[in-house]
Amino acid sequence: MAEKKSPLLNKLRFFRPRERYAGGWSEASPGGREWEEAYRARWQHDKVVRSTHGVNCTGSCSWNIFVKDGLVTWENQCTDYPSTGPGMPEFEPRGCPRGAGFSWYLYSPLRVKYPYVRGVLMQMWREELAVAGDPVAAWAAIVEDPERAKRYKSARGKGGFERASWDDVLTLTAAALIYTIKKYGPDRVFGFSPIPAMSMVSYAAGSRFLSLIGAPLLSFYDWYCDLPPASPQIWGDQTDVPESSDWFNAGYLLVWGSNLPMTRTPDAHFMTEARYRGTGVTAVSPDYAEYVKFADHWLAPRPGTDAALALAMGHVILKEFYVDKPDEYFIHYAKNYTDLPFLIILEDKDGALTAGRFLNAADLGIKTNNAAWKTVVFDASAGKPCVPRGSLGFRWGGRGKWNLHLQDEDGRPIEPGLGLLGVEDAVVTVKLPYFEPGGCRMLERAVLAKRLEVDGEAVYVTTVYDLVLASYGIDRGLGNGSPGSYDDPAPFTPAWQEAITGVDRREVIKVAREFAQNAAETKGRSMIVMGAGINHWYHADTIYRAIINLLLLTGCQGVNGGGWAHYVGQEKLRPVEGWQTVAFARDWSLPPRLMNGTSFFYFATGQWRYEDGPVEKPAPPPVPAPRYRHCADYNVLAARLGWLPAYPQFDSNPLELYRQAVAHGAKAPAEVASYVAGELKKGTLRFALEDPDDPRNFPRVLFVWRANLISSSGKGHEYFLKHLLGTSNGLLEDDRAGLRPEEIKWHEQAPEGKLDLLVDLEFRMSGTALYSDIVLPAATWYEKSDLSSTDMHPFVHPFNPAVPPQWASRSDWDIFKELARVFSGLAKRHFDGPCREVVTTPLMHDSPDELAQPGGRIRDWRRGDGEPVPGRTMPHIHVVERDYSLVDAKMTALGPLAGEKPLGVKGIAWPAAEEYQALKQMLGTVRTPGVARGCPDISTDRRAAQAILTLSSTTNGRVAVRAWQSLEEKTGLELKDLAAERAEDHFTFDGITSKPETVITSPAFSGSEKGGRRYSPFTTNVERRIPWRTLTGRQHFYLDHELLLEFGEALATYKPVLAHRPFNQPGGRPQAKGRELVLNYLTPHNKWSIHSMYFDALPMLTLFRGGPVIWLNKDDADGAGIGDNDWIECFNRHGVVVARAVVTPRLPRGMAYMYHAQDRTINVPGTAITGERGGTHNSPTRIHVKPTHMIGGYAQLSYGFNYYGPTGNQRDLNVIVRKLEGVDWLED
C-alpha cells in the first residue's frame, strides 16, 4: 500500500488525473488506507459475554454482549442455538431492536444508581429513630400518626427523592415488615413480580424471602389478562403451545389477533418462511396490522366480535366435514380425544329441556370408586352407556387406569358413537341460550336423545356432539330450529356473523373450507396463532373457545404444525420443579401464600366500589335472577368456598388467630382448622374480603421487582393512585353511584393510601420507581447471573455479568439476601423465638381437591347448604411455624425438605434425594452453625441457578426419567422412553453459558422433543394416550359447572362486548369542548417497547415519535379537527391520558389504539381536565372481573397460581378523544 499523502496534497488532487477505470467514472483505492484503522479500532473489543434480557416479551433471546475498554458498548444476537435439523430454518438470530438497544440503559441518566427514599419520609424516619431508638417503634410512630402518614403518602410520585445508604433503606424496610407482621400479620405484606421464566432466579430472590416470612406473592398472568381461561377450561392446562419453529410445519396458518412481526419479532421468520413451503396464511385483524402484510387473505372483523366469526367458521366445518361428508380423520379424532361422545343429562325445567351436567357412573348405579367422577359415553355396538378410562375418577383413585384407551375399567373395549343418530330414543327440543346486545334469549333446537333411568327416574340424555350441532345451528333434518342455509341470518351461520363482524360471508366460508380441507389433507396441520388482540376482552374465554373448537373439530391439537399457538405472556418456565422449590422456599416450609393478582388489585385499589351495573350488562345471563348482581360478591363466594385464594385472609392477624385457637384448646392442626371453621360459621371471624376497607384488612407493604406495576400493568391506574397510594390522581368518577354489594361491608368514606410502604427494585427511573417510597438500585441484565427459558423455543440459556453491578446497584438475589440479613437481625429483638400462624390455601388444581364439588353443584355453607369443611367446602387451613430470626440462614441454603419431600408437578411426584446430595457436592455446603449447616450453599444467584437446573426434569435427564416413571404408575402406559435417550444429560450453568441447550422431554409439559423433534403441545396426549387433566380426561367442548350453566356458557358462544360508556352520570363528565370522538379504546402491545421497558430509552423513542401516542383513523380525526401529531386528551370516567395523535389510514374508524405501557415519565404534559399531568395508557381503563372465572374446586376448574382465575380484562371500554387546548408542562 502506498504511503499516505499529506492532507494538503490530497486536496490538490482534485485538479489532477487519478487512477480510474470504467471509462473514468469509477476509481479504486487512491492513496494509503491507514485511516481505515479508525473504524477497525471501533469494532475491536475486550470480550464477548453471553447474556439476555429479562423482559416480559417471551423472546428469551441469547445475546452477545460486547465489552470494550471496560464498558458495555453494544450487543448482537447469538447465532449458536442447537440446530433444528437440515430441512428447517434455525432459531438464529433471535432478537429485536428493543433488545438491541438495551445497552443504552447501563450508563444512561435514567439509571437508578443509588438507593433512594422520598425525602419527607426519610426526614420523619430519622427524627423518630432518634427519639425511639428502635426502628420498629420509629416506623410505628410514623404510620400510626394519620397526619404524618398522609404527608408522605400524598407526596408519592412528586419528586423529592433523597439518596440513602443501603444500611438505612434496608433497616427502614425491615422495620416496616416487622411492624406489619406483628400488628396485622404476614399476609398483609405482598410481593409483585411477573413472569419468572424471563429471569427465574431474580424472581425467586424476592419470592423466596417473602415466602419465608409468610407474605403472599401476587400472580400476574391472569392479572395481565394474558392467561386464556379457555385453556384450563378446555385442557386443564395453564397454557401449552408450540415453539415458534413448529409454525414452519403448518400447512395452513390462521393468524388471529397476534401481531407476529411486532410482538414475536425473533420468531416471525418461521411464518414468513413457511409461506415458501406453500403454507397458506390468513390474517384476522381489524386494522392493517404488520402481520397482514404477510397474509394471502385478510379478514377484518369489528373489534371484539371474533367469536361470531369463529362460530360461523365452525358452522361451515361441522356442516361440510361432519354432517354432509364426514371426514374419517376428524371423526376418529373427535371420538378419541374430545368430550364430543360423552353424555349430558337434559334437565327438565318448567317443561322445557335444557342441557345440564355430564352423566356419570354413579347416575347409572355402577359401583366403583369415585363413581360420580367417571363420565359416560354411549357405545353404539354394545347398545348401552359405558364408562371409559381417563376421567377424573380414574386420576385420583385407583392406579394405572388413568389413560385414554377406549376401554372400560375392566379392560373391555368401548366404541363410542359420535352423536346418537340412529340409536336415539327421541328427538327432543332443547333450549339453548343465545346472546345479543338486547339480552339473552333461548333458542329452541331439535336434539337427539336417549332415555335412561337415573336414580330411579327416567331422564333424557344426549351427547355433547348432538348439543354442539344444535348450538351451531346445523340442519340435520330433525325439524325445527336450524337455519336453512349459509345465507339464513340465524345463529351461527356465515350470514349471521356478517351483521356482527362486517366480514363478507363468502370470505368466511372460503377460509373455513381452506382451513378444514388443509387439516383433512395433512392430518391436522392447520394452526391458529392467536394473541392479545382477542384475549383481553371480558368474554375472551368464549372467543377463545369458539376459535379453539375449530382446531378440535379438525383434529389439529396435539399434532406438529397444528393447533393453537397462544403467545401472550411468557409463562413456560422450563426447569419448573427446581424453580418452585427455590422460589417458594418449599425446601424449608409449606405451603406458600400465592394470591391471584386480579382479585387482589380489584379490592386493594377500590375498583370494586365503582361497579356501574349488574353483571354482564348489556347481555345478562339467561337465569331470571343471577346469584348476585355485583361481581365482587361472586369473589367473596369464591373465597368462602375455597375456590380462589384470599389474602389478607381474615379480619384477624393469623399469628393471633393461632394463639386464639390454642387458647381455645386446639392442639393438632386439624383442631386449629376446625376452630377456624367454627368461628367463620359463627361469624365471629370474617374473611378480610368481606370488609376490604377496614384498616385491619389493608395491604400494608408491597414489594415490586422486575415489574412496572404502577405505570405499565396497573389497570385502573388512577384507582391505584387514589386508593392504594393515596396521592394526586385523575379519577373522574366518585363511588356514590356504585352498585352496592351484598356480601361486603360498605364504608361511605373510601380509604385512600392503604399502603404504608412501596418498595421498588429497579435499574431505571420508571413510573413505579417514581411513585415508590423506596427505590433500590438493581443490577441490569448485563450485570448478574440468571436463567431464561420460554415457550417460543426449547432452550435454556443464562444471564452472565458482562460488567459488575455499576454504582451502588446489586442483583435482586443480593438485595433480598441483604434484606433477609437485616430483617433477621432486627427480628431477634422483636420476636421471642419461633411462632406459629394459620395459613389458608384454596382447593388446588392438580390435586384431589378437584373432587371437592360433585356434579359441579355449588354448596354454600354460609347460606345453610352444608357445613364449612376445610379443604372441601372452604379453604384448607394449615398451621405453619415461622422463626423470623432464621430467615437469613434459610434464604441462602437449600433446605432439607428439598431432599426429603418428593418433588413434583401436575399431580405426580418423585423422590429427589439423589439430586439433593449431588448439589451438596456441586455447590458446597453451609459451614455456619445453625439450621442451615450442611445444606447446599445457594448464597449466590449462580448457585441458585445451578440448584434449579439440577432439581428439574427438563434440565436433568435422570429426574426426567423418574418423573415419567411416576406418570407410568398413574396411567399404566409406557412413557419413560421419551426421556431415556437423554437420561445422562445434566445441564450446568457453565455448559449453557458456552451454548444454549435443548430441554429434555418431561411430563412437566405435554409435548415431546424426543429425537430433535419440534415442540408441539399435547402430542404426548394424542400419541401416548395420556389423558388431559380434565373431568372427562378429554378436550372439552362442554363445561357443566352450575355457575357456567347459569351464565349460559356451557358451550362456546358469542357474547357482545360490554361497551361501557365513557361516563355514566352527566355530572362527572368534563365540559364538552369543540368536536369530540367516542372510540373503542384498545391497548395492544407496542412496537417500540416491551410493555414500558425500552419505551423510555432514547433509541426506541427516536425511532418513532418520541413519546406517548394514540393512533386514530384519519377520517375520525378529521371529524374532530385533529391533525397528525396534534396533542390530544383521551378520557373517560376512569381518568385522562394525554398523548400525540398518530393519524393514519391503517386503522378503521371507531377505534383508538394507545399502544400499551407508554410510561408517563416521558414527554407528558398536563391536562386541564384534572389539573394534573396526563396519566398512563391505563388511566382510562379499569378491570372487569368475570364471575365464571372464579369457579374453583371442580375438576379442571380448580385454582392454580397464574393457572386459572379471573383475568384483568380492560378492553370493553370507550373513551372520548379531543384536541388538547394549550400545552402546559406543569413544571412549577
Added chain:
Amino acid sequence: MRIKAQTAMVINLDKCLGCHTCSVTCKNTWTNRPGAEYMWWNNVETRPGTGYPKQWENQDKYRGGWLLKNGKPALRAGNRVNRLLHIFHNPDQPLLDDYYEPWTYNYERLTGQPAGRRQPVARPESLLAGKYMDLTWGPNWEDDLAGTHITGLQDANLRGVEEAVCRDFQRIFMAYLPRTCAHCLNPACVAACPSGAIYKRDEDGIVLVDQQACRGWRFCVSACPYKKIYYNWQTNKAEKCIFCFPRLESGLPATCAETCAGRVRYLGLVLYDADAVAEAAAAPEEKEICRRQRDIFLDPAGPNIIRQAEADGIPADWLEAARRSPVYKLAVEWGVALPLHPEYRTLPMVWYIPPLSPLAAACGGGQNTLFPAVDEMRLPVHYLANLLAAGDGAPVRAVLKKLIALRIYMRALNLGKEPDRRVLADNGLDEETARDMYHLLAVAKYSDRFAVPPAHRELAAGLAVKQGSCGLDFRAGPAAGR
C-alpha cells in the same frame, strides 16, 4: 476484461418484518456518538412514505445520481467546473429538517426533581441546541403508515398509481424498505468529491470516505441519489456505511445482515467486469439498465472467468466464496432480486426481492386458490416497478410470479401430492432450481445467507512486525496531539 470482486447484498422485502433491528445494531456500533446522532447508515422506511431524508427519491430537488448526456453518464448535479463554482454553497443539500433534529430528554429530572406538587417528567431537548424542543419529525416518523395519507403522497414511486392506496382503508398497502449504502459500481459520490476523499476499495468494492482526506465539501451528500452519505457536524466530515469492513475482513457478515431478525439479508461476492461498467451505466433506455448491470456480472463457475480472475489477483478462497454467493444466485442466476432505482445509473450493489401482499379487496378474486395472483395483490405492481425497475412492470411481475409458482410447487410436496411442474416451467423454473430457491429463501441457514471470505491482510507488507505491534499505537496515543 478486468475482473473485480464486489461485496454485495440482497434484501428480501417479502420477509422484511420492518422491525429495525438492523438500524439499531448498526447505530450502536457506528454512529452512536456526538456529531453522528442523526445518521442512520442503515434505516428502514415504511412505504408508501416520503422516507429519510424526506423525499430522497426526488432528484429534481436533490439532483443526485447520474443523467445520460450525449450517450454518457454525467452527474445530475453538473460537471466539475459547475460544482466548483458552488463549492461554498450547494443548493441541493438536504437540510437538517429533511433528516430530523436529534434529541434526548432531561432524564435527570425524574430522580433529581425536588419535592413538588406534580409528578416530574422528562422532556425532549435538542442534542444540537440543548433546549426543549417540540418533536415534529424523526428518522422513522411514518412507521407503519403513520400520517402516510399526507406525507406518503410525496412518495416518488406513486407515479401512475392511484392515491387511494395512501388513503383508503380498503385499498391501502404497507411495505418496508430497509436501506443502506449500495456500494455502487458507478458511485456518484466518488465522482462528486472535490477532495478525492471517497474511494471504492479495490479488493471488495466497498465505498469509503477517507476521514483524513475529507474536507467536508458535502458534494457527495447531494450527489448520492440514495442520500446515504451524511455530514458529521462535529468532525465536519462526511461519513457513510462502511459495510462493516472490519467485520467482513474477519469473515463476519455486516452487522445489519447478521442481526436481521427476519433473516432477509444475504451477503456475498459478485465478480464483474470492471471495463464494462461504464457501458452498463450508459444504457440508452432506463428500463435496460438493470439487465445491462446483470450482464456485467460474471459466472463465478466459468473456467475462463476463474482463470482471468486469478490473473487479476483475486485469491482462490474468494473465488470459492463467489461460487457459493447467495447474491449471485438470487440476483443473477434466478433473477429474483432487483436493484433499487436502477434509473439513477449508479449500478447499486444492494438488491431487493419484491414482496408479495394480500388479496386486494374482499372477494375481488382468488376465490378458488389459496394464493392471490400477482395482479390481485394489494401492493400495485406499478409501485414496485417504479421502485425497483425504472417503471417497468415486467421484471417485477416475473419475480412475483416465480415466488407464487414456488409456493404452489412446494405446497404439493408439503402435502405429499404430485406437483404441477407446468407452473414451474411457465415461470422459467425447473424442479432443481425451485428446490434450491426454496432452500435459500425459506431454510436459509447462516452459512447459506452469508458467504464472506476473510481479507488477505498478508498481502500488505511487514506483517511479522505488525503481529506483535498492532493496537499499540503509542505515536497516536493520548499525548500525540499535544
